[in-house]
Amino acid sequence: MLHIVEPGLKTTIQDTGRFGYYHMGVPPSGAADKYSFLLGNTLLGNPAHYAGLEMMISGPVIQFQKKTVIVLTGAPAEAALNGEEMPLWQPTAVSPGDVLTVGKIREGVFTYLLVSGGLATPETLGSRSACFASEFPGVLGRMLLKGDQLPLNEPLPGVLRQVGKCLPEEALPVFSRELDLHLVLGISTSRISDEGLTGLLNKEWTVHAQSNRVAYRLHGGRVRYTEEAAPFGSGNSPSNIVDIPYPIGGVIVPNEEELIILLNDGTGGGGFVTTGTVISPDLSILAQAKPQSTVRFHAVTVEQAFRLRREKEQLIEAVKSMVQQA
Secondary structure (H helix, E strand, O other): OEEEEEOOOEEEEEOOOOOOOHHHOOOOOOOOOHHHHHHHHHHHOOOOOOOEEEEEOEOOEEEEOOOEEEEEEEOOEEEEEOOEEOOOOOOEEEOOOOEEEEEEEOOOOEEEEEEOOOEOOOOEOOEOOOOOOOOOOHHHHOOOOOOOEEOEOOOOOOHHHHOOOOOOHHHOOOOOOEEEEEEEEOOOHHHEOHHHHHHHHHOOEEEOOOOOOOEEEEEOOOOOEOOOOOOOOOOOOOOEEEEEEOOOOEEEEEEOOEEEEEOOOOOOEEEEOEEEEEOHHHHHHHHOOOOOOEEEEEEOOHHHHHHHHHHHHHHHHHHHHHHHHO
């Protein structure tokens, strides 16, 4: 059992997400920085989908009521176990009565707590991920609160062998205020002028404070629309198109001076010009961007996007091999 002594600013239960319900208005949710989350489960020998805690900006105080092994991953944070500094990216054994304190998250937004065997909290639509917009019952419809008790599964056999192991340097993510994101152009790019595409790709964009798990807002560049009438049935604004389903990572242009990039809790569709999609590995990078971070976009083909995704998968597979050989 995990006893939430103090909940932190915004701590939620997340896993790899729920799928097959987006067309019904239920977003996939899941860990915002999926790469860090997956690495945490991999370090513990957990299956990828096992649920953990996602902590935002400032973390919780948690008392453990069961002997197990844990790991903290994601953005660098001030963390202490029983008052002594606890490293991230390194599995650590805990005993009943031990207290973990996660303070300020420094370079980034989200830090993750993964536990051997995962959380045993209830599932909704095949996932343990919280989603506020879907108004799920219990802890999956809200942030964690002081006094919450979260059940744990039994730790996996042999997990104590992982205690103290470190993540290979090449697998560690980098948390920066200057981001390079890869973008596959398409969807309704025809509604953007050549000058607009130049503005999208050649200008530096800034992450706005009004960014969250639903979407990130970017300002600072300019994307001009084509000088043509909006399609029949879409309205009168040049930003309008006939409604389409939005993909996670979709780059929406609601006006010529703003971009909206949908993340895991994003809406499933709408009628704004959408220039393309940020590739899935880069969404973990974007989700960790603090306000005022700068972003540059780089257009890639679908084949290049698959190659970049495969490179991330290979890093996770390398960590998995290291764990299995221990």
